[in-house]
Amino acid sequence: MQIIRKSDLIRYVSVIYKKQYFHNNKWDECYFGKFKDHEQQYSALLKATTDNEVQEIIGNSGWTRNKCNECNGDFEVTIQVGEEPFYDSATVNLCIDCLSKAHKEMILHGGWDGLLSVSRQGD
């Protein structure tokens, strides 16, 4: 379980950008964006401190979106559970509201023991 903060996503966006587009001591030549090349876009990202600045530089919200996988909202903080994030991993990010609803659902059914008995009734 890990706490995912949008402020951390913003802070590390330049690091992740470089990992993706800088190989063998040079920037990838294939570039489609509003800057001259990856190096200029990277330099701009180094100075970005807000979500809006990153979105303006990149051209979309994908790099700093902190999505809840239950309600699809974009949040300042989510809780990540499941496998280490990787392509096709079983990883889920939940906002505080959705995590709270899951907790209330468990309490409504009498806690963990109650959930187990509901399951047994269905057998």
Ligand SMILES: [Zn+2]
């Ligand atoms: Zn949510």
